[in-house]
Amino acid sequence: TPRLLGHALHSQIEMHRAYGGVVPELASRDHIRRVLPLADAVMAEAGRPLSAIDAVAYTRGPGLAGALLVGSGVACALGMALGKPVIGIHHLEGHLLSPFLSADPPVFPFVALLVSGGHTQLMLVDGVGRYELLGETIDDAAGEAFDKSAKLLGLDYPGGPALARLAQAGDPQAFRFPRPLLHSGDLDFSFAGLKTAVLTQVKKLAHARPEGPATSRLADPLTPQQRADVAASVQAAIVDVLVKKSLAALEATGLRRLVVAGGVGANARLRAQLDAACQRRQVRVHYPELHLCTDNGAMIALAAGLRVQAGLADAALHQPDYRFDVRPRWPLAELAPAPGAAD
Numbered sequence: 001t002p003r004l005l006g007h008a009l010h011s012q013i014e015m016h017r018a019y020g021g022v023v024p025e026l027a028s029r030d031h032i033r034r035v036l037p038l039a040d041a042v043m044a045e046a047g048r049p050l051s052a053i054d055a056v057a058y059t060r061g062p063g064l065a066g067a068l069l070v071g072s073g074v075a076c077a078l079g080m081a082l083g084k085p086v087i088g089i090h091h092l093e094g095h096l097l098s099p100f101l102s103a104d105p106p107v108f109p110f111v112a113l114l115v116s117g118g119h120t121q122l123m124l125v126d127g128v129g130r131y132e133l134l135g136e137t138i139d140d141a142a143g144e145a146f147d148k149s150a151k152l153l154g155l156d157y158p159g160g161p162a163l164a165r166l167a168q169a170g171d172p173q174a175f176r177f178p179r180p181l182l183h184s185g186d187l188d189f190s191f192a193g194l195k196t197a198v199l200t201q202v203k204k205l206a207h208a209r210p211e212g213p214a215t216s217r218l219a220d221p222l223t224p225q226q227r228a229d230v231a232a233s234v235q236a237a238i239v240d241v242l243v244k245k246s247l248a249a250l251e252a253t254g255l256r257r258l259v260v261a262g263g264v265g266a267n268a269r270l271r272a273q274l275d276a277a278c279q280r281r282q283v284r285v286h287y288p289e290l291h292l293c294t295d296n297g298a299m300i301a302l303a304a305g306l307r308v309q310a311g312l313a314d315a316a317l318h319q320p321d322y323r324f325d326v327r328p329r330w331p332l333a334e335l336a337p338a339p340g341a342a343d
Ligand code: KG4
Pocket: 115, 116, 117, 118, 119, 142, 143, 144, 146, 147, 158, 159, 160, 161, 164, 262, 263, 264, 265, 266, 267, 268, 293, 294, 295
């Protein structure tokens, strides 16, 4: 099993917070400033020279084109300078495989719940590069539902962790928010309606307060307890749906192993409820280490390493190609080998 020699990360959260969200142009300019010092830092931590590198991995997509271009440009330049192959990796494949770096790695096959700021998907994972989409969100991602609800409550970017913190002091049953598609019979999700329900509830509470509704910040008139109750109730609604659909996916596939990945996988309530539900059903749940739940380079390097091991990177290894192209939109299912292709 692969092992992590070094890992370095620069978070742009402070910058995004200052602008209330991601500004693509600023994000990619900051990538340019950070990428080489970070590469130096990670090699220093690993205690290896650049010449020890066998291959350079980069995120080819999906994501913001400008940011992807910085990483792919640097990776290809580095690969060319070192005479080493470069391997373009799917961002979500990195998340999916990230639990293999944990002390308790999964074995194939398993069901994966991918929950990030941009994606909410249930996948059947048969092996490296063998992914089948079981269901996904038809509108907002789970992370978006956290972030948008948090914004309505006046919390800072990124809203997910802030909302989860606020929810600790709240009553998850204080308000009954919708659980969209809970009984739809398929494995799809929908979270767009939730933010409307939260908006309506926050407005109602604000109007009922003696101070009346605030003009600028909607949630200002709410008491701390009301804000915590809204946070706890939204979180409960999102988590309920994620748990129910994950169990349905396990049922549908007959599998007894679940992997949870992506930023929302760091959510403590989600982990607690999944653990409890899966224990009752004798299903094993695997999580990435907490610091590898949100976006990171280690999972991209890992995915490349596993692809090499699985023989899925032969073309890149034997005919290194430094002409890079990024895939801002790139369905994960496109990574699946063609039917009949050799394993
Ligand atoms: O995977 P990720 O780091 O980036 C994307 O690829 O999107 O996921 C980021 C998302 C954000 O929406 C963030 O609010 C959410 O994950 N998130 C959380 C928590 N930590 C991060 N949501 C709920 N609870 C958390 N503890």
